[in-house]
Amino acid sequence: MKKIRISVIGGHAPSDECYELAYQFGKKAAEKDWQIICGGLGGVMEAVSKGVSEAGGEVIGILPSEDFHSGNQYLTFSVATGLGWMRNALVVMNGDVVVAIDGSYGTLSEISYAKIMNKKVFSLSSWDIDGVKKVKDLEELIREIEDFLNAQL
Template identity: 45%
Template sequence: MYSNQRISVFGGRDITPDVYEDTLEIGRRLADEGYLVFCGGGAGVMEAIAKGVHDEGGIVVGVLKGQDLEEGNKYLTVPIATGIGIARNAILAYNCDAAIAISGQYGTLSEIAYAFQLKKPVIGYKTWDIDSVVCADSPSDVVIKLKKELKNV
């Protein structure tokens, strides 16, 4: 059973093994809840979230920077080639009801900023310490806080 709610997951390609494992768990939990998940489709957080969703039979859409569908990771249900580089960050923010930011650097920061501009809630896990980001301290806490924020959307 799928929810009609869309969740974008923001995060970097360079992550530690523990963040990868935690992100897999978050992906599994999102799939279990039936969310339609969007991500950047590449490596790191994007691969881990896609694998977690994929492994639980969920749907994950990868919004790719380039024009080649093959640049997406192998766990994507639907890769979307854009050819617009990091401008795809706006697409991820526009196409969600809420977002989750995991780890990341300046690209993740830009995704968070787009989400805030659009008044979308952002749950943060091991990411930027920004006042409006709802901080979570475990994969299960991410989903608990996400569900709470979605009730207010």
């Protein structure tokens, strides 16, 4: 059976608190055997990749450049696209669920694409947009994702 995939989106320059949240989410996700999809670069993307990597999980980075070596060091696998910012659509396209942590306009473009594609989006310390479920902490995030996944079965 195919694994659950969670797209994690967020900023290049998060606060220490948001970096830690993304890192802890990566660890939890790996423990639950969820694959993580992210943009493959720094900040929240690096934090979640590091968490997944340390917990022995799988994290795939979908990169803006043409160089598949341009991702962060924690990725299990990287995919170069040469699409620049348009690769944001691919990051959310490849998840069953989308989690936003921190983030600016790049993250907002990903939230928009996720909603266009009818994906469920959770926001932790990120944008507050109609149709996006705000959660207050990591525990609520994990519980909401599990409830959502269970409801799909």
